[in-house]
Amino acid sequence: MITLTGSGLTLGQLKRIVIGKEKVCLCPEAVNKVKQSRAAVEQIIADGRTAYGINTGFGKFSDVTIHSEHTEALQLHLVRSHACGLGEPFSEEVARAMAVLRLNALLKGHSGIRPVVLERLRDMVNLGISAVIPNQGSLGASGDLAPLAHLALALIGEGEVTLDGITLPAGQAWEKKGIRPVRLRAKEGLALINGTQAMTACGALAFLEAEQLAMQSEWIAGLTIEALRGITDAFHPAVHAARGYPEQAAVAERMRNWLDGSRLTTRQGEMRVQDAYSIRCIPQVHGATWQVLGYVREKLEIEMNAATDNPLIFDDGENVISGGNFHGQPVAFAMDFLKIGMSELANISERRTERLVNPQLSAGLPPFLSPEPGLQSGAMILQYAAASIVSENKTLAHPASVDSIPSSANQEDHVSMGTIAARHAARIVGNVRRVLAVEAFCAFQACGIHGEEKLSPPLRQKWDVLAGFVPSLTEDRIFSKDIAKIERWLLEEARKPDPHSDTADGS
Structure with missing residues (x-):
């Protein structure tokens, strides 16, 4: 059980809730803040004070006063x-x-909603009721209005949800669970839909996969190094200390650990003086991606614990301030950065695949790893497929955040497109996994040709796992099936609980 407080929610905890299906409960102190905020809204209505979204219209209609009987x-x-x-x-x-993220934001006590709204969001999470939310339609400012409106629909018993793998009307789902949907009162609809939770949720889950994929890319690269009789001197700690990036040094250390005990790797001058950049520069390139991941993690964890609706209520209702915390620019930039960082992992992976299959670059491996070069094509077209995906990523990596289109009669004249950035980031992460699966397949086959018994002990373990579901390349076959199996395995491994993840949950 993870206690939500409105602050301190981590990506590790989000993974446990969303993927591990761990349940959540509400911090009593936070609920008390919510009650105070709600009392302030009720007082504003009773006093007849004008406050945006409580007794006014929205957006361009903000100057239209709404009578109390219509709130x-x-x-x-x-x-x-x-x-x-x-x-x-x-x-x-x-x-x-x-x-989860909308619930956590509302627990900060600046939104003026009743505790029953929190309870229904909690029930959705704990009972496995998931709103059906179309993934297009948000500009990423004024909040993720359209996506969050579909979430709010589920709370009031309208729209559709999924429950136990079945899509059904939200009202039926609540009836099955014996719970009454919420009837929204003043300010509550606005509090539910003003926020960045669509882009942050999509981005956070993409990030969690990306982080694990970055780790997986290192042992896959290690198999390629073994297959190409790579030079280990490039990973010497002195080289990376001389530059000073801790992420680069950490990748180099992990590469040394993966390759320790290998009888296939070489030293400078034994076979060649130096390797190509896609081998020699793994710490520099992968390390730079880890720098990106560190930046993205920081921004996501801030946003996951942020009050992002409008207006916000402070000082027991003395200050009801219309601001712009719903603007998704920080997340938009982070997602665009994630897209670039992850695309580079695919770019360099595809170049390593080329070296594995190209007889002019592969250190004596059969052309295209073919068992009968000429009669059988081997892995020739796998490199084509990887190159195609890499090119697709270059299009998806174009920054969404540089675009803006005015809305609401130019009242909302600058928007972030952060949700588009997050959606594209998720697609890129999936594409990177496919490119890495191609490299893993080719490296696995190449290491088998050299003799898997010569691999380092940790990489031999990975080779053995792959050998359990990927046959050796003895005859041309439908290779897409092999790649799909590797891709599924990589995803399953990424979704496992992280033993190094934070465990503090306040329960």
């Missing part, structure tokens, strides 16, 4: 009208993460 209808109309998402739905896991 509930105002929130219902808001949620229904804004639930205009397009395209295929986000995965259930992204929808679950959105609910």
Whole structure:
């Protein structure tokens, strides 16, 4: 059980909740802050004070005053009208993460909602009720309005949800669980849909996969080094200390550990003086990606614990301030940076695959690893496939955050496109896994040709696992099936609980 407080939620805890299906509970102290914030909203209504989103319209309609008898209808109309998402739905896991992150943000006590709204969000998470949320339609400022409106619909018993793998009307799901949906009151609809939780949820889950994939890329590169009789001197600690980047030095250390005990690797001058950049510069390139990951982790964990709706309530309602915390620019930049950093892992991986299959570069391996060069093509077209995906990533890596289109009659005249950036980041991460699966397949086959018994002990363990579900290349076959198996295995490994993840949950 993980206690949500409105602050301190980590990516490791989010993984446990969303992927590990761990349940959540609400911090009583945080709920008390929420009650105080709600009392402030009620007082504003009773006093007849004008406050944006409580008794006014929204966006360009912010100057339209709403009579107190219509404040509930105002929130219902808001949620229904804004639930205009397009395209295929986000995965259930992204929808679950959105609910967790919205709940955590509301627990900060600046949003003016009732505790019952928190309880229903908690119920969604704990009971496995996931809103069906189309993944297109957010500009990434004014919050993820359309996606979060679909989440809010589920809370009020409208729209669709998934429960136990079945899609059904939200009202039926709540009825099955014996729980009444929420009836929104003043400010609550706005509090639910103003925020960055779609881009942050999508981005956080993409990041968690990316981080594990960066680790996996290192042992896959290690197999390639073994297959190409690579030179280990390039990983000497003195080289990396001389430059000073800790991430680069850490990659070099892990590469030394992966290759320790190998009878295939070489030293300077034994076979050649130096390797190509895709081998020699693994610490520098992969290390730079780890720098990107460190930046993205920091920004995501700030955003996961941020109050991102509008207006925000402070000082027991004395200050109700309209600001712009819903603007997704920090997440947009982080996601665009993640796209670039992960694309480079695929770029350098594809170049290593080329060296494995190209007889002019492969240190004596059969052309294209073919068992009968000429009669059988071997892994020739696998390199084509990897190159195609690498090129696709270059298009997806174009920064979404450099674009902006005005909305709401130019009241909302600059937006982040952060949700597009997060969606594209998730696609790139999946593509990188496929490119690495191609390299792993080719390196596995090449190491088998040299003799797997000559591998370092840790890489021999990886080779043995692959050998359990990937046959040796003795005859041309449908290689897409092999790549799909490796890709699934890499994903399954990435989704396992991280023994080094934080465990402090406050419960």
